[in-house]
Amino acid sequence: MKPENHNHEEIQKALKEALPRVDAQLQHDLWPAMLRRIQEQPELSVPWYDWALAAAIVAITVLFPRIALLFAYHL
Amino acid sequence: MNLLQRFREGDLDAFETLFRQFQGRIYAWIVRIVRDSGAAEDLTLEVFWRIYQARRSFDPTNDFGGWAYRIATNLALSHVRRHRRDKTQELPPEWPQETTRNCNPALEREKRETVIRAFTRLPVKLQVVATLALVEELSYEEIAGALGIPTGTVKSRIFRAVRLLRKQLSWMRVHK
Numbered sequence: 001m002k003p004e005n006h007n008h009e010e011i012q013k014a015l016k017e018a019l020p021r022v023d024a025q026l027q028h029d030l031w032p033a034m035l036r037r038i039q040e041q042p043e044l045s046v047p048w049y050d051w052a053l054a055a056a057i058v059a060i061t062v063l064f065p066r067i068a069l070l071f072a073y074h075l
Numbered sequence: 076m077n078l079l080q081r082f083r084e085g086d087l088d089a090f091e092t093l094f095r096q097f098q099g100r101i102y103a104w105i106v107r108i109v110r111d112s113g114a115a116e117d118l119t120l121e122v123f124w125r126i127y128q129a130r131r132s133f134d135p136t137n138d139f140g141g142w143a144y145r146i147a148t149n150l151a152l153s154h155v156r157r158h159r160r161d162k163t164q165e166l167p168p169e170w171p172q173e174t175t176r177n178c179n180p181a182l183e184r185e186k187r188e189t190v191i192r193a194f195t196r197l198p199v200k201l202q203v204v205a206t207l208a209l210v211e212e213l214s215y216e217e218i219a220g221a222l223g224i225p226t227g228t229v230k231s232r233i234f235r236a237v238r239l240l241r242k243q244l245s246w247m248r249v250h251k
Binding site: 008011012014015016017018019020022023024025026027029030031033034035037038 | 187194205241
């Protein structure tokens, strides 16, 4: 056995002894918690009146191009 | 419309099916990296929450499992980085049976603390690969696939981890 392999095995043995064993088996179903999280944190969505406001601004700008300067000033 | 397409469109039943199909595997993967079952459960939920939020950007022709594993790996690595300093302080109370056979418990505990201290000083990338390869005994290919790195990189990281551990450990004291 090469010295390198010997050290590798020694390190492996030391790590296995030192690190706690973990149970990789999930003990219970996480879906109820996931569902709660989805219901508690609804996704952000743009309300209809924001879309309506944006459409109105676009329409006004098309119909009265000079007003775009006023919008630009306020932005 | 297939399951992944339905998931992309926001169908909660489709998401539930995928969640139940993958939750155990994602948890098992995370717990091997973070080595804490409570944290692994929280991180598993976080993985699926991110998946749910990003569903519209998911291409249903792609591999859902691979996507989930990548998110899980990134979150688990971030968790290890955040908590690595705490780990040097706390040692689990339970003792592996084989270490208590015929030695002085105080010496064994000291030895174990030395090993854990040396291990937590490793860079996180080396720490994770060393855990998966040397403690969990996963194959190089499995590790490479899950971490999204070439097999050669896995081997070199294990080599570097072992070399650094060997340097850090005081072998005269630890391996009498």
